[in-house]
Amino acid sequence: MGSSRELMAASVDLFLGGACVGCRRPGPALCLCCSSSLDRLPSEARPSPAPPGLPVVFAVAEYDAVVKAALVAHKEEARLSLARPLGRTLALSVFGVLSRSRSRSAAGSPGVVTLVPAPSTRRTVRERGHDPLLRITRECGRALRKSGVAAVVDPVLRVDRPVVDQAGLTAVERAANLAGAFAARPRRRLDGRCVVVVDDICTTGATAAEAARATAAAGGNVLGVAVIAATTRRRPPA
Numbered sequence: 001m002g003s004s005r006e007l008m009a010a011s012v013d014l015f016l017g018g019a020c021v022g023c024r025r026p027g028p029a030l031c032l033c034c035s036s037s038l039d040r041l042p043s044e045a046r047p048s049p050a051p052p053g054l055p056v057v058f059a060v061a062e063y064d065a066v067v068k069a070a071l072v073a074h075k076e077e078a079r080l081s082l083a084r085p086l087g088r089t090l091a092l093s094v095f096g097v098l099s100r101s102r103s104r105s106a107a108g109s110p111g112v113v114t115l116v117p118a119p120s121t122r123r124t125v126r127e128r129g130h131d132p133l134l135r136i137t138r139e140c141g142r143a144l145r146k147s148g149v150a151a152v153v154d155p156v157l158r159v160d161r162p163v164v165d166q167a168g169l170t171a172v173e174r175a176a177n178l179a180g181a182f183a184a185r186p187r188r189r190l191d192g193r194c195v196v197v198v199d200d201i202c203t204t205g206a207t208a209a210e211a212a213r214a215t216a217a218a219g220g221n222v223l224g225v226a227v228i229a230a231t232t233r234r235r236p237p238a
Helices: 004-016 032-038 065-077 080-103 122-128 132-146 171-178 206-217
Strands: 057-059 113-117 151-153 157-159 182-184 194-202 221-230
Touching: 032 065, 032 080, 057 080, 065 080, 065 132, 065 194, 065 221, 080 113, 080 132, 080 194, 080 221, 113 132, 132 151, 132 194, 157 206, 171 206, 182 206, 194 206, 206 221
Parallel strands: 057 221, 113 151, 113 194, 194 221
Antiparallel strands: 157 182
């Protein structure tokens, strides 16, 4: 069901070879050495200042070097073979959210965990020729299930009103741009389901906060947000 662009990109990556996105050595899209950047313990990553309503956020890496190169190559260049390692990294962050949730709840394990990706606009998906985050989230779900976590992926959210490109916006402008922008798709509910909102990057936290709000409005019990990478943002001195 993939587009011709997706199939062509996969063929190029698989059969014609290429170079590691990290070190540029000929070979797979991510060599064994560079892949170690994606295999680390998750930690809390909270932007400062954090937008209102932002749940706990877990990330594995900072958004730079190999991690940044891998995310950009997968998203903008359709290096589809990167989806699996990026999905495994996202799964590590989900484990961080689940571990924190268990430690703070007497109920223990949430049972089935629903992964809800932050939505992209239809125009963005069309221009890229694929939905990078949804692809990564599905790989994340597979990795979690292989590790014994009952995980399902539900892309229940959509962008419900026009938004502008976030690039270059301040934290305040991003929050205003996305306020009330996401909503559940028609006749889709998450009533009572334990949810981890997922995204590739956390910058100001505006996207994560809005996705968490819309997920809760659809009845989901938001345990937290899991991302692959987070930018280092500090409150400017007074």
